[in-house]
Amino acid sequence: METWKKFDANELTHSAAHHLLAVYELGTDYNGWARVSDIARQLGITRGSVSIALRSLKARGLVTADEHRMVKLSPAGLEIVTDLAAKKATVKSFLIEVLGVPAEQAEIDGCKIEHLISRHTHDRLQRLTEVMRASDEATKAVRAKLRNGSSH
Amino acid sequence: METWKKFDANELTHSAAHHLLAVYELGTDYNGWARVSDIARQLGITRGSVSIALRSLKARGLVTADEHRMVKLSPAGLEIVTDLAAKKATVKSFLIEVLGVPAEQAEIDGCKIEHLISRHTHDRLQRLTEVMRASDEATKAVRAKLRNGSSH
């Protein structure tokens, strides 16, 4: 069974995923552009580390830089990060709303797994989260059962 | 937000988790004892890599070796791996039974996240899986809604 080795056959490492997310989030304030320093600050790592990480993201065509060293997501990078942001949101909603995990723990767990789930799992998880949000009697009953077992 | 950096503040890396699981699983056939070669074969990596990985697991007191170089989980290692095996089972059941993810994809996704979820999330996920297995009318109705949305 060699499934476990496919871990790093992911498109994105944990580190790369968060660098891209940082560029994306910082960019919303500046028309898509972000600076190395701000990325470093946001991720809590040094400018040097970001500089090196961006090197390979540029090489992979996921980010671009202009003559003033401002950094921006490429179309390919934007596509990846959009997908990632959707997964992040779904996982977080699921953990908090459906499972009832405390927000802080949901943040920690979600952060670790958001970029690892497949398209398929994401779709199904999103569907489940939507269904569980409904307020018909059947759903309410299931939610109630779920709550009762919380003293685990 | 520095939550993301806690990724490797995990007790266990992906690699360490799978080495421990391998010792555990191989051990069931031999009274708890496993050999480096068998671990390597099971994980699909070289004996050398396993040898090095075991070095640090020994140093951390998670596995022990006897005079014939047979490897065994320590009590601490066994405790960790028992917990891990439970998470693995829960995540897999959830993905397959509740989400309806195909078994192979569930294997891939589950393998990536099983060792990353917290105790809390595991408990809640287990509860959800149990609740969704029930065959009362309310649960059936929710499962039906879930299925209807599968054409995503």
Added chain:
DNA sequence: ACTAAGTGTTTGACATATCAAACAACTGTC
């Protein structure tokens, strides 16, 4: 204009996880 601060890069270091190849020590077979 000068100085101080901030910015991006590079370098050398370390840790993890892997490989291939070489090695020494058993195990088995004839």
Added chain:
DNA sequence: GACAGTTGTTTGATATGTCAAACACTTAGT
């Protein structure tokens, strides 16, 4: 008992992700 195969370890290599420190360049303050 000798030779072949298997086993566990070590070594040197590679790749990623991080750090601190040094460097050069730009920006601001006065």
